[in-house]
Structures are given as structure tokens and as C-alpha cells.
Amino acid sequence: MKKSNPASLAFFMVLLLMGCWVVTPVGAESKHTGPKEKVDAVSAIHISSDTVKSDQRMKWVEFTGNVRATQEDVVITADRIKIFYKSLLDDASSITNTIEKIIAQGNVKIVFDKKTKKAVAEKAVYIADEKVLRLSGGNPTVWYGKNMIQGKKITVFQAEDRTLVEGAENQQVDAVVYTREKGGLIK
Numbered sequence: 001m002k003k004s005n006p007a008s009l010a011f012f013m014v015l016l017l018m019g020c021w022v023v024t025p026v027g028a029e030s031k032h033t034g035p036k037e038k039v040d041a042v043s044a045i046h047i048s049s050d051t052v053k054s055d056q057r058m059k060w061v062e063f064t065g066n067v068r069a070t071q072e073d074v075v076i077t078a079d080r081i082k083i084f085y086k087s088l089l090d091d092a093s094s095i096t097n098t099i100e101k102i103i104a105q106g107n108v109k110i111v112f113d114k115k116t117k118k119a120v121a122e123k124a125v126y127i128a129d130e131k132v133l134r135l136s137g138g139n140p141t142v143w144y145g146k147n148m149i150q151g152k153k154i155t156v157f158q159a160e161d162r163t164l165v166e167g168a169e170n171q172q173v174d175a176v177v178y179t180r181e182k183g184g185l186i187k
Contacts, residue, residue, distance in 0.1 A: 046070050049081075059100075060084045067104075073114050078124075079106025102126040108135075118143045121154070131158035149175040 050065025062082040063069075069076045084101040104124040111118050122137025135142075135154040142149050142163075151165040151173040167173045 047081075059086060074110070074112040076104060076108070076110050078104040078108045080104070099128045101128065116145055119154070132156065133158065146178045147176060149173065 047063060047067070047069045049063035049067040052061065052063050054061040060082055062080065064080045067076075067078050067081050069081065081102065081104045083099055084103075085097045086100045087095045087097050090096045102125070106122065108122065108124045109118070109120050110124065119135060119140070119142045120138070121135035121140035123135070125134045125136075126132070127134075133156040135156075136152070139150055140152070140154045142154060149165050152168040152171065153166045155164045155166075157163070165173045165175075
């Protein structure tokens with residue numbers, strides 16, 4: 001069995017950080033490609049931070065201080081991003097690392113789709129196997145153009161193309177929706 005060295009592991013984790021959030025993994029079925037066509041999940045990623053720490057035994061890599069991760073038109077900024085991964089044995093008997101969970105904390109901001117969509121929260125947790133993103137802390141808010149929705153907790157079920165927004169005990173979900181037609185709800 002081939003063993004990864006710490007430098008190559010950290011580099012590999014940097015390359016995969018954004019891929020789990022915005023791209024379907026290689027070989028996965030997608031509603032756009034169907035079950036037999038493979039999706040290429042490789043694209044350039046740039047991550048900058050004040051510090052990078054990793055622990056191979058515990059299987060995590062953490063970027064801290066002014067973290068900025070970019071891939072294509074996606075930009076994620078946060079005070080800290082920690083990536084948990086698992087090692088799998090591939091067909092060629094070499095170890096392949098895959099992301100299990102990503103936690104971004106502190107002033108989290110995600111901008112994507114050519115700057116038409118934005119999400120903010122104090123904490124964002126992405127569970128890769130489930131393709132679920134949970135935004136919490138502060139006032140989690142998502143904008144799509146001028147449209148906005150805010151709640152105590154926002155959960156995006158990426159594989160199911162649905163979202164759940166929950167209010168707090170004494171604070172309802174708040175949404176602002178702009179219509180294209182004249183008149184809106186009352187003409």
C-alpha cells in the first residue's frame with residue numbers, strides 16, 4: 001500500500017476543498033449527465049490563509065485566519081475552514097483521500113453563480129456523502145439576485161435540489177421575493 005506524505009496530502013486537500021461544494025464527484029450520477037456519463041471534478045482552486053495545520057492520524061486539514069478559497073466563480077471567505085477526510089483504497093491499490101466533512105466558521109460568506117447568489121452565516125457545515133450544506137449562527141441569509149431568505153438555520157439538500165429554512169422560537173423565517181410581473185400579490 002502506497003503512503004501519502006504530509007505535503008502532498010495538504011496539497012490534495014486544497015485541490016478538493018471546493019470540488020465537494022460546487023461540483024459533482026467524478027463518476028457520480030447527475031440529473032444533467034445521467035448515470036453513464038462521468039463528470040470532471042478537477043479545476044484550479046486557490047486557497048489563502050494565515051496558517052495551515054494538518055493531522056494525518058486524525059485525518060483533517062485546517063486553514064485559519066483570513067481564509068479565502070476560490071474556484072472558477074465561487075469564492076468562500078471565513079475565519080477558519082477545517083476539512084475532515086477519509087482514505088480509500090482504489091483499484092490500483094493506492095490510497096485516495098476523499099472529503100468527508102467541511103466546517104467553515106466565523107464570518108462565513110459564499111458567493112457563486114457569477115455573483116448572483118450569496119450566503120452568509122457564522123458557521124457552514126458541508127457533509128460530502130449526503131451533499132448537505134447547513135448554515136447556522138448569526139443570521140444565516142441567502143440571496144439570489146435581489147431575493148433574500150433568512151432564518152435561524154438554513155439547510156441545502158444539494159442532491160434533492162431543495163432547501164429548508166427554520167425560524168427561531170420567537171423569530172420567524174423572513175423572505176423578500178421580487179416578481180417579474182406587474183402587480184405582485186395584489187393587482
